[in-house]
Amino acid sequence: MKEEEQQPPVHHLLLHHHHHRQRVAALAGKKFTKHTVCFILLLLLLSYSLGYISAPSHQYPNYSSPHSPSSSSQPTHINIPQSNQKNTSTPATAADNNNNNNNDHYRFTTQCADPVPSELVRQTILDRVFNGTSPYDDFPPEHASPLLRPRRIKGWGSTGAVFENLIRKVQPRTILEVGTFLGASAIHMAELARGLGLETQIVCLDDFRGWPGFRDRFGDIKMVNGDVLLLYQFMQNVVHEKASESVVFVPFSSGSGLEKLCEWGVFGDLIEVDAGHDFHSAWSDINRAYKLLTPGGVIFGHDYFTSADHNGVRRAVDLFARVNRLQIQIYGQHWVIHQYSSSA
Numbered sequence: 001m002k003e004e005e006q007q008p009p010v011h012h013l014l015l016h017h018h019h020h021r022q023r024v025a026a027l028a029g030k031k032f033t034k035h036t037v038c039f040i041l042l043l044l045l046l047s048y049s050l051g052y053i054s055a056p057s058h059q060y061p062n063y064s065s066p067h068s069p070s071s072s073s074q075p076t077h078i079n080i081p082q083s084n085q086k087n088t089s090t091p092a093t094a095a096d097n098n099n100n101n102n103n104d105h106y107r108f109t110t111q112c113a114d115p116v117p118s119e120l121v122r123q124t125i126l127d128r129v130f131n132g133t134s135p136y137d138d139f140p141p142e143h144a145s146p147l148l149r150p151r152r153i154k155g156w157g158s159t160g161a162v163f164e165n166l167i168r169k170v171q172p173r174t175i176l177e178v179g180t181f182l183g184a185s186a187i188h189m190a191e192l193a194r195g196l197g198l199e200t201q202i203v204c205l206d207d208f209r210g211w212p213g214f215r216d217r218f219g220d221i222k223m224v225n226g227d228v229l230l231l232y233q234f235m236q237n238v239v240h241e242k243a244s245e246s247v248v249f250v251p252f253s254s255g256s257g258l259e260k261l262c263e264w265g266v267f268g269d270l271i272e273v274d275a276g277h278d279f280h281s282a283w284s285d286i287n288r289a290y291k292l293l294t295p296g297g298v299i300f301g302h303d304y305f306t307s308a309d310h311n312g313v314r315r316a317v318d319l320f321a322r323v324n325r326l327q328i329q330i331y332g333q334h335w336v337i338h339q340y341s342s343s344a
């Protein structure tokens, strides 16, 4: 056969070429589809495991522990879910608070221990705070003695009629005082209780730092290496008034101190709140202290009418009474709330 004869005709060649391209394209299409599917699947799997794709969470914010090691140098953004809390101008009731997880302003949830018997309150404080010894032993220390005045007492409404009225009425075995300063009200209560023949233990909670600038008015209270001797002067006053057997103290901040009293089961039949006078301090102290009332106890405090922090104490007391549906009584500058009073 001649060579030309063996060559297929041109149109055959073209046709063949066309069919070949079609087959190649079809084959390539098949391969492309398979590879694409595999690729997409792989991508999805990878994205899922890296966390780019996940089930949407409406319940929990995307917290990451500040202590967990981060592989990224980029800051982590935390999505806080939008609060659906109520308008605070119409505060929740105590019952609402237990159900409303979002309303942290109203949540003081620590469960207190069972109350220790009143006759063990003093020893509990000595054990927990002072390693079982009395802080009055060998007081005053040599270095502080020449810096203290034999008696330096100053208070504000610290001997008002409300103290005697309440002590007569409640006959408290334990009094908790939040905010003590130089001990004016604590010593007055110790004397009243003694006069009434009561065996009352008074637990004073104060950080004994006063407040920034308090030495502008109390410059005679000395400072040693930046440490103001308010605690020592308070102790000196207590010793001078022969009240050290009935007055014990917890020298810490009101927040942590009240939490600890709750944890240790140290409750009060009568509780005076007279520490920070801004709204937030008073609000937190009152809420924490109220949990430490023995059944039927009374909580009270000073400065209901002062203008400090735009009447911070009054706003805190009013809100507390409203939320818990309790009644407020007023004695001069003092507010008083009986545990079982009801405004309903």
Ligand SMILES: C[S@@+](CC[C@H](N)C(=O)[O-])C[C@H]1O[C@@H](n2cnc3c(N)ncnc32)[C@H](O)[C@@H]1O
Pocket: 154, 155, 156, 157, 158, 178, 179, 180, 181, 182, 183, 184, 185, 186, 205, 206, 207, 208, 209, 210, 211, 252, 253, 254, 255, 274, 275, 276, 281
């Ligand atoms: C007004 S004085 C107490 C006066 C005292 N109740 C009286 O009538 O004699 C307030 C005291 O609260 C204390 N204080 C204020 N904020 C405090 C806090 N967050 N923790 C502990 N003590 C605090 C101060 O150190 C100060 O001694």
